[in-house]
Amino acid sequence: MSKMALIDYNVDMIIYIESENTELKEKYNENFVREVVAFLNSSGGHIYLGIDDKGNIKGVSKVDETLKLISDCISDQIEPSPHNEVKNEIIYEDGLPIIVTSVSKGIRPIYCVKKYGFSSKGCLERLGTTCKEMTSEEIKYRYRQQFVDSDYMLQAPAKYAPLSFDMMKILLTSQGMHINENSFEASFNLKRMDGNYNLMAEILADRNMVPLIFVKFSGYDKASISQRSDYGSQSILLGYQKLKDRLIAENICKTDTKVRPRIDRYLYDMDSVNEVLVNMLVHNDWTISEPLVSFYADRIVFTSHGGLPHGVSIEDFFNGVSHPRNTVLMRVFLNMGIVEHTGHGVPTIVKKYGQKAFDIRDNYINVTIPFDKEVMALMPRVGTVEELPFIYNPLTLNEQMVMEELINNPELTYDELTGLTGLSRRTVSRVICSLIDKGNIERIGNNKKGYWKILK
Numbered sequence: 001m002s003k004m005a006l007i008d009y010n011v012d013m014i015i016y017i018e019s020e021n022t023e024l025k026e027k028y029n030e031n032f033v034r035e036v037v038a039f040l041n042s043s044g045g046h047i048y049l050g051i052d053d054k055g056n057i058k059g060v061s062k063v064d065e066t067l068k069l070i071s072d073c074i075s076d077q078i079e080p081s082p083h084n085e086v087k088n089e090i091i092y093e094d095g096l097p098i099i100v101t102s103v104s105k106g107i108r109p110i111y112c113v114k115k116y117g118f119s120s121k122g123c124l125e126r127l128g129t130t131c132k133e134m135t136s137e138e139i140k141y142r143y144r145q146q147f148v149d150s151d152y153m154l155q156a157p158a159k160y161a162p163l164s165f166d167m168m169k170i171l172l173t174s175q176g177m178h179i180n181e182n183s184f185e186a187s188f189n190l191k192r193m194d195g196n197y198n199l200m201a202e203i204l205a206d207r208n209m210v211p212l213i214f215v216k217f218s219g220y221d222k223a224s225i226s227q228r229s230d231y232g233s234q235s236i237l238l239g240y241q242k243l244k245d246r247l248i249a250e251n252i253c254k255t256d257t258k259v260r261p262r263i264d265r266y267l268y269d270m271d272s273v274n275e276v277l278v279n280m281l282v283h284n285d286w287t288i289s290e291p292l293v294s295f296y297a298d299r300i301v302f303t304s305h306g307g308l309p310h311g312v313s314i315e316d317f318f319n320g321v322s323h324p325r326n327t328v329l330m331r332v333f334l335n336m337g338i339v340e341h342t343g344h345g346v347p348t349i350v351k352k353y354g355q356k357a358f359d360i361r362d363n364y365i366n367v368t369i370p371f372d373k374e375v376m377a378l379m380p381r382v383g384t385v386e387e388l389p390f391i392y393n394p395l396t397l398n399e400q401m402v403m404e405e406l407i408n409n410p411e412l413t414y415d416e417l418t419g420l421t422g423l424s425r426r427t428v429s430r431v432i433c434s435l436i437d438k439g440n441i442e443r444i445g446n447n448k449k450g451y452w453k454i455l456k
Contacts, residue, residue, distance in 0.1 A: 016055040018129040021045035026052040040106035042126035050098040059096025107155040158202035216295040245454040275345040280304040410451040
C-alpha cells in the first residue's frame with residue numbers, strides 16, 4: 001500500500017495530505033460509502049480513518065466496531081458488490097490505530113450507492129480531493145464503453161484454487177468437440193491477464209465455492225422451508241443438469257385415460273421452465289450473487305441478478321432480442337447443445353405464461369411459473385416424492401426411498417444408496433433395475449464418473 005504523504009526530513013515525520021487518491025477522515029460516517037464508490041469509479045485510492053482533513057492524527061477509538069461498519073457498508077450499500085476491490089488494514093501512527101481502506105479501480109464500468117441506484121446522486125467519481133456526482137450523460141457513456149462489451153466474468157478473479165475442468169471436457173467431448181489440452185484454457189478465456197483464473201473458470205470448474213440453491217417451501221410463502229438443496233460447488237454445467245432433473249422429478253402429471261390417445265397434463269410446462277433455467281444462469285450477474293430457484297406450493301420463482309443486460313429495452317427483451325450478459329458462458333452452453341442462441345426462449349415463456357410472469361427490476365429479474373390448478377387439485381400439497389398421492393407415484397416404498405435420494409444427489413453409488421436407505425446392496429440393485437424398467441431413471445456416463453438422470 002502506498003501512502004500519499006509528505007515526509008519532512010528535518011523532523012522525521014510523515015505528513016498526511018488529501019489528494020486524488022487519498023481521503024482523510026477523522027471517523028466513520030455516512031459519507032464513507034460515497035468515498036468508496038467514487039474511488040471504485042475512478043482510479044482507486046486509500047481512505048484513512050483516524051486522521052482529520054488537516055492531517056492531524058486522532059486515532060480510531062473503537063476499531064472492531066468501525067471495521068464492522070465498513071464491512072456492512074461494502075456488503076449492503078454498494079451495487080454491484082466490490083468485495084474483491086476493497087481491503088482493510090490497521091496501521092499505527094503516534095501509537096494510535098489508523099484504519100486504512102484500500103480501494104482498487106473497479107472491475108465493473110460503474111458502481112453506485114445502492115439506496116440511490118444508478119442516478120446522479122448514487123454514482124460518484126473522484127475529482128481532486130472531492131466526490132463529484134456524475135451526470136446522466138456520463139452514466140450512459142460509461143455503459144457504452146468497450147469495457148461493457150467485454151465479459152466482466154473474465155475480469156473478476158476466482159476465489160477458489162486450484163481448479164480443474166475434467167467434467168467440462170467430458171461433456172464437450174460427448175458433443176463431438178476435440179479437446180486440445182494445450183489451448184483449452186485460452187480457448188474458453190479461463191484466465192485473467194495476470195495469469196490467474198477468473199470467475200468464469202471458477203463456475204465451470206469441477207470444484208468451486210459457488211452455491212446453486214433450490215429451496216422448497218411447504219406453503220405459499222417463505223414461512224416454512226421444506227427442503228434446501230445445493231447443486232453448486234461443482235461445474236455449472238453439471239449443476240444445470242441436476243437442477244433440470246430436479247424440476248423434471250417435481251413435475252407431477254395428470255393422465256386422462258378416458259380418451260384416445262390419452263392426454264397427459266403436467267404441473268408446469270417443462271420446455272418453458274428449462275428456458276427460464278438457462279436464462280437465469282446465462283444472464284445472471286455473478287458478481288452480485290448467485291441465482292436462486294424457489295419452489296412453492298403453487299408456483300416456482302426463478303431469481304437472477306443484474307436486471308436486463310445493457311442495451312436491451314423491455315420491448316427488445318420480450319421480442320426475443322438475444323444479448324447475453326455473459327457471452328463466453330453463453331458460448332459454452334451453445335457448444336454443449338443446451339441453448340440455441342436463437343432468441344426464442346423468452347417468447348416461448350411469454351406464449352405459455354404471458355408477460356406477467358416476468359418481474360423486471362433494475363437489480364434483478366424474477367420469473368414466476370404458476371402451477372396448473374387442475375393438477376394441483378389432485379394433491380393435498382406439493383411435497384417430496386413420498387408425500388405425493390400413490391396413484392401418481394406407483395412406486396414401492398423401497399423405490400420411493402431410492403428415488404428421493406437420487407433426486408437430492410444423482411451421483412450416488414450403489415454403496416452410498418445402501419448406507420442412506422438402510423437397504424441391502426442386493427435390494428438396492430433390484431430397485432435400481434426396477435426404476436430403469438419403469439422409465440423413472442437412466443444412467444448417464446460410466447459407473448465411475450456418470451450420474452443418474454431423473455426422467456419422471
